[in-house]
Amino acid sequence: HLLSEPNCTFKLFYLNRTVKSIIFKEEIERLKNQFFERFQVFHFLTKEQRDIPFLNGRFDKEKLAVLTKTFIDIEDTAHCFLCGPQEMIFLIRDELEAVGLAGDRIHYELFFSGENEASKLHIAEVLEHKVDGTDVTIIDAGKEFHFVMDDDFDTILDGALAAGADLPFACKGGVCSTCKCKLVEGEVEMKVNYALEQEEVDQNYVLSCQSVPTTKKIVVDFDV
Structure with a gap:
């Protein structure tokens, strides 16, 4: 989307356990350097302490409230894509809807297996x-x-x-x-x-x- 839409901006809030466990870390850094004015990345870690306390630990209602008030402009958000455990997806979805982001702008996949x-x-x-x-x-x-x-x-x-x-x-x-x-x-x-x-x-x-x-x-x- 950054390639095809020259006026768009993208923010990635990425939760991992440690720096070493960050999937596609190098690729993300390359994109960040390529689109430094339009692509922001926020790394949250659960197993390593960051200098900024806010970036430590899992997403919860309090942390999401700060994100939606400080880092995310709801009125200017065209789409939000969620990926992760089902409980986390629903928690974030509910918070986004509570602050005014329309449901049809929130996209996610749920992985499950059917039982025969x-x-x-x-x-x-x-x-x-x-x-x-x-x-x-x-x-x-x-x-x-x-x-x-x-x-x-x-x-x-x-x-x-x-x-x-x-x-x-x-x-x-x-x-x-x-x-x-x-x-x-x-x-x-x-x-x-x-x-x-x-x-x-x-x-x-x-x-x-x-x-x-x-x-x-x-x-x-x-x-x-």
């Missing part, structure tokens, strides 16, 4: 094998996070998020592989898997958003 009868049967069988109260150790960014699975949650990802872990995820439907990790100890069964190749599964890689613990102790590594 065979997959429903498989999921039911997996849940029958679930072990309650599993001790889980998560290795992430060189640190260990320990928690006990709450019976209210089926998957490692949901249990970890509820326990306060900050882990990468997006679709939560077994499609995108953002939550991919390696099973180091214990056993799990995945509800569905539309992202990993069989070779990866054979090497003990799993999707944490689909992994149901079937042993009393689990260790998974997000750093590999």
Whole structure:
């Protein structure tokens, strides 16, 4: 759009865990240098502290309120494109609509997997094998996070998020592989898997958003 519309401006609010985890970082920097007067980039990080406190941590209602008041001119915004976890997309969408941006100017995609009868049967069988109260150790960014699975949650990802872990995820439907990790100890069964190749599964890689613990102790590594 920057190439085809010489009068347009573009602002990118990009949330990542660390500087190293920023996807397309070099390409974005090149575009920023090429269109320095019309393209602005704001990097938000959840695992590294920035000099500006506002750029630390996930988007929440308070942070979005500041963005819409200070950084985004709602009346001058033609389109807003959202990408990320469903909860975040809906949070941002609702805030934008609340401050006056028309719904038809907000664009996003939701990734999900349809369940046929065979997959429903498989999921039911997996849940029958679930072990309650599993001790889980998560290795992430060189640190260990320990928690006990709450019976209210089926998957490692949901249990970890509820326990306060900050882990990468997006679709939560077994499609995108953002939550991919390696099973180091214990056993799990995945509800569905539309992202990993069989070779990866054979090497003990799993999707944490689909992994149901079937042993009393689990260790998974997000750093590999």
